[in-house]
Amino acid sequence: MKLSKRIFSKILGLSIIAIIFPFKTIFAATKKIINPNLSKEQKNIMFNEGTERPFTSDLLNEKRKGFYHCANCGNKLFASNSKFNSGTGWPSFSEALPGAFKTKIDRSFGMERIEYHCAKCGAHHGHVFNDGPRESGKRFCNNGLCLIFKPE
C-alpha cells in the first residue's frame, strides 16, 4: 500500500514535469529578444505586455510610402497604405500583412481584447479592435516603439 502510493506520486510528478516542460520550451522559443539594441521601454512593451504613453510616437505623423517592420526581428508587418489617423494617440492600421501576427485573447483590466504578437519573434505589438473605419473593419492599435518604418 505504502509502496504503491510512493510509485503513484513518482509517476504523477513525472507526468507533471512532462506536461509543463514542453510548454516552457515552446514559450521560450516563440518569444525572444533578437535585436540587442532594444531600449528598456521597448523590451517592457514587447516582452512584458506594456503600453507606451499615447501621443508619444514619432510614427503618428509618418505619412510616407513604405513598410512598418518589427523593431525586434525586422518582420514586415504593415504597408503604409493601411495606416490611418485613429485619434487614439497610437499608430493605427486597418490591416496587417498576411501572416504578420498571431493573436491571443487578453483578459487584463477586466476587458476582453484581442492582443497580437509578431508571428516571427513573438513580441507583443498591440491590440486589434473591430471598430475600424475602413472596409476591413479592423483597427490595429500598435505601440509605435515596436515598429521601425522603412520608406520606399
Ligand SMILES: [Zn+2]
Ligand atoms: Zn518580430
